[in-house]
Amino acid sequence: MVGATATAAPTRTDEPVLATVTFTVNGQRRELELDTRTSLLDAAREHLHLTGSKKGCDHGQCGACTMIVDGRRINACLTLAIMHQGAEITTIEGLGQPDHLHPMQAAFVKHDGYQCGYCTPGQICSGVAVLEEIKAGIPSHVTADLEATPQVTEAEIRERMSGNICRCGAYSNIVEAMTEVAGARA
Amino acid sequence: MKSFTYERPGSPAEAAAAVARTPEAKFIAGGTNLLDLMKLQIETPRHLVDVNGLGLDTVEPTEEGGLRIGALVRNTDLAAHPRVRTDYGVLARALLAGASGQLRNKATTAGNLLQRTRCPYFYDTAQACNKRQPGSGCSALDGVSRQLAVIGGSEACIATHPGDMAVAMRVLDATVETIDAAGAARTIPIAEFHRLPGDEPSRDTNLEPGELITAVMLPKPVAGTHIYRKVRDRASYAYALVSVAAILGKDGSGHVAFGGVAHKPWRVEAAETDLPKGAKAVTEQVFAGAKPTHENAYKLKLAERTLGAALNQARA
Numbered sequence: 001m002v003g004a005t006a007t008a009a010p011t012r013t014d015e016p017v018l019a020t021v022t023f024t025v026n027g028q029r030r031e032l033e034l035d036t037r038t039s040l041l042d043a044a045r046e047h048l049h050l051t052g053s054k055k056g057c058d059h060g061q062c063g064a065c066t067m068i069v070d071g072r073r074i075n076a077c078l079t080l081a082i083m084h085q086g087a088e089i090t091t092i093e094g095l096g097q098p099d100h101l102h103p104m105q106a107a108f109v110k111h112d113g114y115q116c117g118y119c120t121p122g123q124i125c126s127g128v129a130v131l132e133e134i135k136a137g138i139p140s141h142v143t144a145d146l147e148a149t150p151q152v153t154e155a156e157i158r159e160r161m162s163g164n165i166c167r168c169g170a171y172s173n174i175v176e177a178m179t180e181v182a183g184a185r186a
Numbered sequence: 187m188k189s190f191t192y193e194r195p196g197s198p199a200e201a202a203a204a205v206a207r208t209p210e211a212k213f214i215a216g217g218t219n220l221l222d223l224m225k226l227q228i229e230t231p232r233h234l235v236d237v238n239g240l241g242l243d244t245v246e247p248t249e250e251g252g253l254r255i256g257a258l259v260r261n262t263d264l265a266a267h268p269r270v271r272t273d274y275g276v277l278a279r280a281l282l283a284g285a286s287g288q289l290r291n292k293a294t295t296a297g298n299l300l301q302r303t304r305c306p307y308f309y310d311t312a313q314a315c316n317k318r319q320p321g322s323g324c325s326a327l328d329g330v331s332r333q334l335a336v337i338g339g340s341e342a343c344i345a346t347h348p349g350d351m352a353v354a355m356r357v358l359d360a361t362v363e364t365i366d367a368a369g370a371a372r373t374i375p376i377a378e379f380h381r382l383p384g385d386e387p388s389r390d391t392n393l394e395p396g397e398l399i400t401a402v403m404l405p406k407p408v409a410g411t412h413i414y415r416k417v418r419d420r421a422s423y424a425y426a427l428v429s430v431a432a433i434l435g436k437d438g439s440g441h442v443a444f445g446g447v448a449h450k451p452w453r454v455e456a457a458e459t460d461l462p463k464g465a466k467a468v469t470e471q472v473f474a475g476a477k478p479t480h481e482n483a484y485k486l487k488l489a490e491r492t493l494g495a496a497l498n499q500a501r502a
Contacts, residue, residue, distance in 0.1 A: 002321045018190050039221070059222050060289060072262075074290040078218045079292065082192060083236055100373065103363075138266045141282045142424065146271040162422035163286025 014109035023087045025050065026094025034081050040074075041065045043081035044091055049134040052121045056165070063164035066093050066122035073129035075163075087182075092121035095128065102186065104128050107177035115168030123164045127178045130160045135184075188230045194239065196444070197398050201237050201370040206367030207397025208233045213398060215258055216292040217300045218285075228311065228318055235279035242400055251406035254363075257296035257399045261285070264295060274404060275412030276431050280354035283416045286382070296399035299352055299362065299379065302390060303345035303449075304425055305334060316342045317387040324387075326477075335426065336478040336485045338448040343387030344479070346446055347380055348425050354414060355402065356453050357431040363401040366394060373403070376393045380450030387449075395496055410435045411500040415492050416445075427487045434500035436463040441497070444472065466495035 016035040023030060025048060033049050037145040041058075044050040045162040053076055056064035060078040067076045067121045068090040096102035106122050107113070126139070134150050150156060156173050166174070195201040205211040211233040214220055223229040243258040245267050253269055264270055265281035285293060307313040307325040314323035325396045326334055326344050335344045340481055393399075409431040418424040429445035438461045443453035457471035469490040476486060 002212055014189050017189050019192055036192045058225065060218055060286075063286070063288060073288050074292050075218070076290045078221050078289075080192075080217065080221065080234075083214070083238065092449065126288065131288065133262075136266075138262060139278065139282060140272065140287075141279075143282075146275055146278055154275075154310055159422050160287050163288045 001064065019082045021082045021085050023084050023089055025089045026091060032081065036080065036082055038081045039077050040079050040081045040084060040089070044076065050091050050093050054118055054121055056119065061154045061165070062119070063126060064119050064122040065144035066125045066164065068125055068129055070172050071132070073126050090125070092125055096122065102128065104177065107181045108174070110168070111177040111180065112167070112169050113174040113177040119166045121162060123166065124175055125163070126161060126164045127174065130157065131178065131182050133160065152179065154179070187224045188227060190231055191233045192236065193233070194236045195274035198237070198240055198242065198365050198398055199239065201235050202365050202396050202398040203367045204232050204235045205398070211235055213237050215294040215297040216260070218289050218293050219297065223302065226309065226311065228309065236323055237398065248403065253404045255292060255295050255402045255404065257401055259295045261293045261295070261298060263292035265290070271290065271334060274358060276352070276414050276433055277354040279412065279414035280350040280431060283414055283429070284350040295402055298349055299399065299402070300391065301349055304348045305345040306330060308345060317345055317383070320388045323428035331479040333425070334479070334482055335425070335448050336482055337452060337473055337476040338450070339384045339477065340384045340385065340387070342385050343383035343449070345383065345387065345449060347448070350414070350416060350426065350429060350445060352376070352380070353429055353431040353443050353451040356410070356442040356501070357433060357441050358404055361403045362399055363403060364393065364397045365400050367396040371400070371441060375454070383449050408433050408441070410440050413496045413499055415496050416491055417481045419487055426494050428485050430492045430496050432493070432496045434461065434497065438464070438497050438501060440469065440500070442493060447489060461497070465490045465497055469493060
């Protein structure tokens with residue numbers, strides 16, 4: 001096979017290359033024709049007009065774009081939309097709406113878990129997934145005993161939320177909101 | 187980002203063949219490093235071959251009592267795997283010390299081995315960098331080098347391998363299993379997988395063009411306290427200044443590899459017999475011939491002290 005030319009070499013024209021992807025976003029099946037370069041974040045914001053997820057750094061450093069894809073939180077800015085054929089995607093809009101808030105959204109409101117609010121959709125998506133990760137027994141850097149079941153502690157929450165940056169510094173209130181949701185569910 | 191075509195092959199061999207035959211093609215797995223570099227046009231592939239969904243995402247016990255970790259096993263899943271937590275604690279600890287929860291959910295075992303340096307001059311396309319643009323020079327040599335290599339570098343490059351997982355893989359004597367475009371498999375010991383920069387820093391590893399990692403093999407577990415200590419500028423979500431991956435007995439005997447100090451995980455097996463004598467006796471040998479800059483010479487003392495802390499932990 002080495003040296004075979006079964007596929008013609010694509011030429012570097014910088015013309016957009018289009019591809020089709022179908023996935024479920026917040027319970028709705030969506031089909032999009034996209035430039036292959038489109039991140040999942042841009043697909044949601046620019047094509048589906050779901051602007052809750054935010055673009056902060058666009059390099060996976062700030063967490064403002066966090067979505068829950070197939071049950072896991074990821075940086076939507078660092079993944080291509082076309083790589084998610086058939087995926088189940090939840091954005092902040094799918095977690096809850098003003099008239100029926102998700103418990104984590106309600107807890108952020110109650111505990112003032114934000115100031116400017118820009119990082120908040122990512123914080124909330126991450127926070128929901130973090131509690132699920134602890135419940136599933138996934139250890140973290142601060143879990144003392146790798147073979148024990150991790151607990152919801154302040155140290156665990158702070159470590160697991162380190163991929164979500166808040167420039168306003170609402171961290172202690174975010175910890176309180178998450179702790180309340182974890183306790184209410186237990 | 188430059189435009190590219192995209193395909194999902196049906197098997198690992200098809201994936202390898204697709205990359206081998208298509209000019210400027212790359213594999214994409216988690217994409218957390220590659221897409222970042224593509225946005226900055228440090229990587230400009232014309233074609234992406236998506237290796238997700240090829241069934242390379244399982245962890246299986248081997249006949250020798252070890253583990254075969256599929257190339258696409260996510261960092262989160264590997265760290266949480268019961269056998270890894272019980273028998274390869276140093277690997278679980280190293281994985282959990284790396285990146286953020288979001289990134290570990292996407293990042294893969296093979297991709298982690300292949301992640302590129304975070305040298306600031308590699309990332310800044312206005313600067314000379316032999317790794318990014320061969321022959322352009324190395325701005326790091328006389329530049330800000332606090333995070334860069336203290337040993338194994340060259341006049342062409344003093345970048346470090348940024349990973350944590352690979353340091354644990356090195357102390358565990360892992361082997362990397364690959365398949366090439368002709369469908370032939372081979373295994374590469376982790377010690378020979380990453381390269382030193384020499385006069386060809388653009389090549390991070392000894393993989394051939396189109397060669398696809400299919401798995402990482404761990405030998406049977408090594409008894410002892412499994413330790414991964416990482417020293418960094420903040421408590422979470424930062425690269426190592428120095429890290430120590432160690433498997434140590436109560437008397438201090440065992441094995442150790444260092445991260446954050448070289449272009450590859452740094453281990454000198456011959457020095458390990460002196461582990462019971464203490465950290466200094468070991469690091470003097472491990473870092474013999476080191477050529478630190480005035481900005482990163484602190485890493486030599488830090489490596490000694492971090493190993494000392496690991497020895498104290500094992501003896502406690």
